[in-house]
Amino acid sequence: xxxxxxxxxxxxxxxxxxxxxxxxxxxxxxxxxxxxxxxxxxxxxxxxxxxxxxxxxxxxxxxxxxxxxxxxxxxxxxxxxxxxxxxxxxxxxxxxxxxxxxxxxxxxxxxxxxxxxxxxxxxxxxxxxxxxxxxxxxxxxxxxxxxxxxxxxxxxxxxxxxxxxxxxxxxxxxxxxxxxxxxxxxxxxxxxxxxxxxxxxxxxxxxxxxxxxxxxxxxxxxxxxxxxxxxxxxxxxxxxxxxxxxxxxxxxxxxxxxxxxxxxxxxxxxxxxxxxxxxxxxxxxxxxxxxxxxxxxxxxxxxxxx
Numbered sequence: 273x274x275x276x277x278x279x280x281x282x283x284x285x286x287x288x289x290x291x292x293x294x295x296x297x298x299x300x301x302x303x304x305x306x307x308x309x310x311x312x313x314x315x316x317x318x319x320x321x322x323x324x325x326x327x328x329x330x331x332x333x334x335x336x337x338x339x340x341x342x343x344x345x346x347x348x349x350x351x352x353x354x355x356x357x358x359x360x361x362x363x364x365x366x367x368x369x370x371x372x373x374x375x376x377x378x379x380x381x382x383x384x385x386x387x388x389x390x391x392x393x394x395x396x397x398x399x400x401x402x403x404x405x406x407x408x409x410x411x412x413x414x415x416x417x418x419x420x421x422x423x424x425x426x427x428x429x430x431x432x433x434x435x436x437x438x439x440x441x442x443x444x445x446x447x448x449x450x451x452x453x454x455x456x457x458x459x460x461x462x463x464x465x466x467x468x469x470x471x472x473x474x475x476x477x478x479x480x481x482x483x484x485x486x487x488x489x490x491x492x493x494x495x496x497x498x499x500x501x502x503x504x505x506x507x508x509x510x511x512x513x514x515x516x517x518x519x520x521x522x523x524x525x526x527x528x529x530x531x532x533x534x535x536x537x538x539x540x541x542x543x544x545x546x547x548x549x550x551x552x553x554x555x556x557x558x559x560x561x562x563x564x565x566x567x568x569x570x571x572x573x574x575x576x577x578x
Contacts, residue, residue, distance in 0.1 A: 473497050480528065484540030492541040496528040503547035510552050523551040 286297045289304035296305045316323040331338060345351050363370045378385040393400045408415060423430050438445050453460045468475050476496050484491045505514045509529070518525035527550040532538030548556075 476528070480540060484534055487534040489534050489537070490539045490541070492539070494528075494540060494542055494545055496526075496545075499528060499542065499545050500526055500547045502542075505547060507549045507552055508546040509548050509556060512549070514547060514549055520550065523549070525550050527553040529553045529556065 282299050283296055283305060284299055285295045286302065288295050289297075289307060292304065292306050294304055294306040297303060298305060298308070346355050473495055477494060480494060480496070481491055500514070500516070505516055505526070506512070507514050514526045515524060516526065527548050529546050529548040529552075530538045530540070531544050531546055534540065538544050
């Protein structure tokens, strides 16, 4: 503020001050404005705690009036750059306090904070990306630990996000998976082994689907355990019970049979599959004498349903 301009109604130009020569004075006390500001500055420097407490008390009592004055001051184009420089200087001098203030604001106004961050990113994309890279390089371990905890606490969100990404980037995912398999063959084999042990039904269903596609058959995703439950674990070739606990290559273990073999144009579907013993399925091989007299599969004739 210069001495030849009056910005407040409580100031006026009077006699020059004997100390500094300035003519701007307060109407109420007639004191020199420049000298009064210097005295206040000295007091704040000598009594920082008292000055801070007084400032805080005054702000609490006159917060609305102060905010309105600040808004009007910032609306003046000449003052906008001054305000930006003041904020930048404050951030440099008080980084910890500034971070804590920003954190409290984000917690209190999450929607506004997200909108503001999105706006800044759109207007300063290159700068934001460069900062993100620099921050990641400086805090790799902390970021990885934070991401690990989030994935552990939000498994459903992680799976859904990964599924959406795969559907939107199928070719990229194929290239990435191929590159990973070539670079990590041992890890890939171990991962596949664990998956097969944990998901035998899915493995069998996928194997049958692939075989059906190679034969050129019409395919449907068939889960063999559903077919076995539908047939009540009764072999549809010998009409004897199948023991569910027996495993391949035990001859009497369960096996999924195609009523019309795939090699003879049969479909891979629930309607064309049945529960059989492994040995019965092997004996049947690709033989097929046609449907039952009424044209239905054996499990329909027996009164079973799926």
